[in-house]
Amino acid sequence: MSNKTLVRALAAxxxxxVLAGCGFQLRGSDGQYNLPFQSIWLSFNESSPLxxxxxxxxxxxxxxxIETDASKAQTLFDVISExxxxxxxxxxxxxxVREYSLSxxxxxxxxxxxxxxxxxxxxxxxxxxxxxxxxxxxxxxSEEALLYRDMQSDLVQQILRRLAAIKxx
Numbered sequence: 001m002s003n004k005t006l007v008r009a010l011a012a013x014x015x016x017x018v019l020a021g022c023g024f025q026l027r028g029s030d031g032q033y034n035l036p037f038q039s040i041w042l043s044f045n046e047s048s049p050l051x052x053x054x055x056x057x058x059x060x061x062x063x064x065x066i067e068t069d070a071s072k073a074q075t076l077f078d079v080i081s082e083x084x085x086x087x088x089x090x091x092x093x094x095x096x097v098r099e100y101s102l103s104x105x106x107x108x109x110x111x112x113x114x115x116x117x118x119x120x121x122x123x124x125x126x127x128x129x130x131x132x133x134x135x136x137x138x139x140x141x142s143e144e145a146l147l148y149r150d151m152q153s154d155l156v157q158q159i160l161r162r163l164a165a166i167k168x169x
Contacts, residue, residue, distance in 0.1 A: 033164040039065040040163075041073035049149075050082060050106070053156050073113065077163075080107040080121055084148060089129055102128045102144065104151040108159070110166060118166050124158055126151040 040058065044051025058064050067073040082105070089099040104126045110119035128147045132140055 033061065033160050035061070035064050035160075035163055036166055036168045037064065037075040039067050039073045040075045040077055041067045041070040042077045043079045044082075048082070050152050050155060051079075053152060054159060057156055057160060075118065076111045076113070078109050078111065080109065082106050086144075096134065097132050100130050100132055100144075102130060102147055102151070104148065104155060106155055106159075110163065112168070118168070119162065122162065124155060126154055 035058075042051055042054065044054070055066055058066055070076055083103075085103040085105070087101050087103070088097050089101040090097075092098045105123065107121060107123045108119075109117060109121045112118055128151060130140065130144055130147060
C-alpha cells in the first residue's frame, strides 16, 4: 500500500517538474495584459484611490502611456459613477447589528479618440460581508478599510481584463 502511495507522489512530483520546466504559464498569470492601445486617458479624480491604483497597474505594463490631456489619448476611460456602500446584513436577538454587507460599485465606459464606443457602459459591483462586534469597534473599522482596499484591487484587475478584451474597430 505504501509503495503505491510513494509511486503516485513521485509521479505527481515528476509531472509538476515537467510542467514547470517547459515554461507552462496560465494566460495573464504574470500580471501583464496585452492592451489593444498605446495611450489612455482616465477620468478619475486626482484624489481617487481606485484611479491611483489603476494608473500604477497600467504604468507597470510598460506598453501603455497615461495621458493627462484627453485629446492626445488613443483611448478614453470615462468613469460614470463610483460608489461605496454599507448595509445591515443581519441582526442579533437584541436587535443589534451582527453583520454588514460592504459594496463597491464602478460604472464606466471606454471610447476611442473619435468618440466611438469601444466598451458600452459597464457596471462592476463587488460585495464583502463583515461580522460586527460592539466590543471591537476599532478593529472592525480597520477590517472594513482592509476589505475596501481588497475590493479596490480586485476591481482594478477586473478593469484591466476588460480593457485587454477590447477589440479595436
